[in-house]
Amino acid sequence: MSFKATEMNKKPITYKHQAVHNVPVQSVRIQDTFWEPKLKVLREVTTYDVLNKFENDGALRNFDFVAEGAGGFHSGEPWFDGLIYETIRGISDILAVAYDEQLDHRVDDIIERIVRAQAAVGDGYINTYTTLDRPGQRWGENGGFLRWQHDVYNAGCLIEAAVHHYKATGKTTLLKAAVLYANHMSEIMGAPPKRNIVPAHSLPEEAVLKLYQLAQDEPELGAAMKVPFEANDYLELVTFWIHNRGNHEGRYSHGGEYAQDHKPVLEQEEAVGHAVRATLLYTGLTALYLCTGEAAYLETAKKLWDNISYQKSHITGGVGAVHHDEKFGANYELPDNGYLETCAGAGMGFFSWNLFLATGESRYIDKLETILYNIVLAGRSIDGHKYFYENPLVSKGGHNRWEWHSCPCCPPMIIKILPELASYIYAYDNKGAFVNLYIGSESELTIGDVPVTFRQQTNYPWEGAVNITVTPEREASFEVRLRIPEWCDQHVIRVNDQAVSFELENGYAVLSRAWSPGDQIQLALEMPVHLVEVHPIVTTHADKAAIRRGPVLYCLESVDNEKFLNDTVLYTREALRENHMERKLPLNPVFETEYDAGFFDGAVLVRTKDEAGNPLTAIPYPYWNNRSRGTMVLWLQHEHPVQQEGWEQKLYRTIE
Ligand SMILES: [Zn+2]
Known part of the structure; x- marks a missing residue:
């Protein structure tokens, strides 16, 4: 069966209390020289690359083992089911925009394998890791460990993928699996006598709300699929999840702050813990406001967003500064070698978009734009099949995109957010x-x-x-x-x-x-080259400035600036100073810009001189590590007067 996107249901998932209406991806055609080539690589290279690598990992075979009921060891990490579903979600949006028969069939085959596995289990539940390696420990119960097993997270990924796949193709095979799964969770999770099970990794919150909205919009789908399809059950489930963080009655804590399980969400005011989990929780919290109109959800979401944006965001939009536990640092802890996982940046992008839908305020789009042009694009190589997990702002040369990873969570996140770009351009x-x-x-x-x-x-x-x-x-x-x-x-x-x-x-x-x-x-x-400074409380960046032009941050790579860069990056500031090797920008550098059509798919490069008069070439940060595996630096030495005033709702600003 084939379909044409234009014939499909063009109504996007829209929640009742949105201040602004969103448009579906398939109602926008992107025609430009910047994004079009990158989306083509996504469609033609990245999607197949990721599916092939999951197949090679044995991650898809896990479904076959479950379907066959003959056992077999689980391959990959417990959350690989979820990553495969996320990839299906992203590919669905791609298919909605540009139908591709081969990709459509490829996804249908995978959905077949998922559905066979679910049918073999029998009650709607499917998590290949738990079924194969920890039978009897569903949801981390009976001595299991939900935070490791990812049962609820994987369920959420399946449900979200199913809604997107249905919206893109009109097919209901995966949707029926999702409804069976959501119904199963609704039956067992909730206030007593149901069980206190809440996600140890967020994402299911908004996923199940998308299903809730679909059940409201198209309740007749239930009869067509011959399954109960009760919107209110799904809303109740998500409300339970949001309100029972911090309530450890009858269950283990998911690690307290690590998984935002230290107190009820409405009492959380500082973004803490694992940054991907956090940003996806806040995305779901905002979606719950969009569904219910309950002001407290929105107020909390805005507080958390302000905390991240004005105290915990790197200049590229990257979040989650600390390697250990992949977590947020303290307020104003913004080291250049910060962890800044691609997934956390994308999660912050989804969170920002939902807050835009709730408020119609441009600052949320400003953040989303910074993330798209810097973190998301940096996360994938220009050729489309190598990826960054971490996005530091400095490299001594050892940080390179990998072909694949033992935890390949970032490529599916890129496949999810890039096609959504089309739906972010306009609203009404x-x-x-x-x-x-x-x-x-x-x-x-x-x-x-x-x-x-x-x-x-x-x-x-x-x-x-x-x-x-x-x-x-x-x-x-x-x-x-x-x-x-x-x-x-x-x-x-x-x-x-x-x-x-x-x-x-x-x-x-x-x-x-x-x-x-x-x-x-x-x-x-007007789009001049700006030098940008950070809030003076960030002492690590006193006497430093970053080059920005429009929404794009610039960096220096050693391939263009060997002497400047190797001295700057490889030695401590103290050593550089002692040995008179310190290299800095003059107070008022002169910048020249040049559009280089041959720089990948074309880019504006920035040229200037250091204080000693040596020429420097800065390139767009998202393009670094595509030509060489050398050193890189974004924040440059620059001595300028410190201004203590005027920093309300600002973490970065142009040096005047
Ligand atoms: Zn990731």
Whole structure:
């Protein structure tokens, strides 16, 4: 069976209390020179690469062992089931945008194997590790260890993949498996007399809420699949999970702060513990607000986001500074060799997106943009089949992308978030449209009852000029909100070549007028090279600055700057100073930019000179470690006056 995305259900999962409506991935076509080649590599290289490597790991064979009921040792880590499901979720979104028969069949074959394994177990439960290696210890009970077994996490990944696969293809095979599984969990987990089982690794929270929303939107699917499909059961399950963190009655703690299981979520105000778990928990918490409208969930989510953004984020958007336990550090603990797992960055991206849906505020998109252009893109090699787990801001030369990993969680996360990019570009509410991201693209939104086509042309992020053609079906009055990025100091907006006045609201320039077919918005975002400093409380970065242009951070690699870099990276500051080897930027460096069409799929490079007059070349941070395996540094020595004022809701800012 084949399908055409355009024929499929185009309604995305939308929660009741969103301030802003999202659009489905398949209603946006990305046409540009920056993202299009990267998404092509994702579709044609990365997806197959990841599926093949899981097959080679024996991770898919685990399902066959369970289906055959003959035993056999589990291959890989207990959470490999979940990683395979996450890959299916991402591929589903890719298929929704660009149908690919081979990929569609490949996924169908895997789904067949999953469903056979689930049927062999019999009651909806499926976790190949527990079934093969720890029978009798489901959910970590009877002497098991849920934090290791990942039963609930894997279940969540399956459920989320199923919703995305159904939305993309209209097929219900995996969805039926997900409903059986969710029903099984609803039966056994909850307040007494049910059992106190909560996820030891978050993700199931939002996953089950997506199923809840689908059950609300399309309750008739239950009869079609011949399974009970009760929305309220799913909402109740997630509410139980959120409220019973910190309640260890009848179960072990999942490691306290490590898994955000130290106290009830609504009492948590500081982001602590394992950063991937944390960001996915907060994503689910925000989704629970979006489903219920309960203000306390949103207030807590915003507090946690503020804590991460203004006290615990690296300049690239990376989070989770500490290697041990892959966790958040203390406030303002932002070492250059921070851990910064690709997955944690993506998790922060999902969290930020949900907060945008809840509030319509641009600062959440600013964060998402920083993460997409820096952490997510750095996480994968340009050729699409090597990956970073950690994303430090300095390297002495030993940090290289790997072909594969004993814990290959990051590649599926990249496969999940990159296709979602299409759905982040535009959004709308009853007053008009939001243009969040500047990416060459075309989309049709319905504003009021008027279909409106938006067509963006831009060379962003290398240039700040954006042209948007607005074509309503007939003349109509509505707002177009253009995000003014946090990094941008100067911007000019014209409509049909005429300067226009506008209000700034929640970080958006609001253009309110009667629009006629073919109206042109010309947005010019000034995009100079900036030097950026960090909050003075971060003492490790006194006398340092980072090069940023637009949303992209720049770094120096030894392949271009051997002398400067090797001295800077390989010796301590004290040693450099003592031996007069300290290399720094002058107070007011002159920057020159050059678009190099041959630098991978094209990039703007930045050239300047160090204090001694030696030439330096800076490249976009996400492209590092693609040409050489040398040293790299992002924060550069730069002595500038320290400003103690004006740091409210800021961790980084341009040096004036
Ligand atoms: Zn990861």
